Amino acid sequence: VFQVGAEESAVTGVAAAEPSALLSALLSAKCDYDVQVTVLQGTAMLQVAGGELQMLPAGVQAEWQVVDGGETSGFRQIPSTPATIPVWMLAPETEPVPEAASVRTQLTKSLEAGGDPREAILPLVADRNPEVGLLATEVLVLTRSVDSLLNLFFEDLDEVVQRRIIDGLQAIAGSSETARELIRESLSTRLPMAEAININSLLNGVNAVRAAEPETAQQLLAYLGDERLGVRTLAIYRLEQITGDRQNFYPAADASRRRDAIRRWQKWLDRQGGVLVKPVE
Known part of the structure; x- marks a missing residue:
C-alpha cells in the first residue's frame, strides 16, 4: 500500500509479480509528493522519469520528489537500516500464534x-x-x-x-x-458546526496549555456523558492520557456505572481546583 500526498493510491496484489505496475500506479497520481522505495530482500530494478535503469540491493532506500505533474528532483540513494523502516513493513521475528x-x-x-x-x-x-x-x-x-x-x-x-x-x-x-x-470538512457534514470544532480539536490531541484550562476539563467530563460511544471513548482516552487515570470509567458500561464514574471524576476535579493539570508557572 502506497500513500501519496493529499490524494491516496492503494495498490495491492501486484508488487510481487509486477513491480512496474505498482510504480506506474504510484507515479500516475495528480499531485506533488515524495517517494521512498526501500528494498528489504533481494534486489529491485528502478528507473525514474526516463533516467538510467538502476539496481537497488537490499538495505538501500531510494528517495525523490515528484512535482508539477511529473518532474522529478532530489533523487538520492541512502542506506536503510531496520530502524528506519516502518514496523508494519517488517516480517515478525517469530512465528505468530495460530x-x-x-x-x-x-x-x-x-x-x-x-x-x-x-x-x-x-x-x-x-x-x-x-x-x-x-x-x-x-x-x-x-x-x-x-x-x-x-x-x-x-x-x-x-x-x-x-x-x-x-x-x-x-x-x-x-x-x-x-x-x-x-477531517474538518468531513466532521462538519456529520455534526453541528460548534460540536464539529470541539470534536476535531480533541481528535488532534490536547496539549499542556489546553490541559490546564478549566474549560477543557469541563468539556471532557461533559463528553463522558455523551450518548455516542465513540465520543465517550475519545473523552476518557484524552483524560487518561492527561491524568494517567480513568476513575474506573468504561465507555461501554451501563449508564448507571458511567454516572458513578463521572461523579468520581467531578469530585477528583473539584479537589484539583477545576483543572486536569496545574498550569506551568
Missing part, C-alpha cells in the same frame, strides 16, 4: 478479493475479535481513509479499536494541512 496467523490470513484474503481494499476491509473492523479489527483499522489508516475512519468513529466498536481509530485520525491530521482540512 490466532494471529488466522487474522492475517483473513485480512490477506479480503485484500486479494480485488477492488478497493477499503471496501474489503470495512466488515472486518467490527469483528468480534479485536485483533481483526485492529489490523483492518491499520489498513484504513495507511490508506488515509478519512471518511471510513470517521464513520467508524461514530459506530459502536470495541474500545481498543476505537482508540486505534482515534490515533489514526490524529496521525493523519498531523501529516499535512490538507489532511487536517479534510
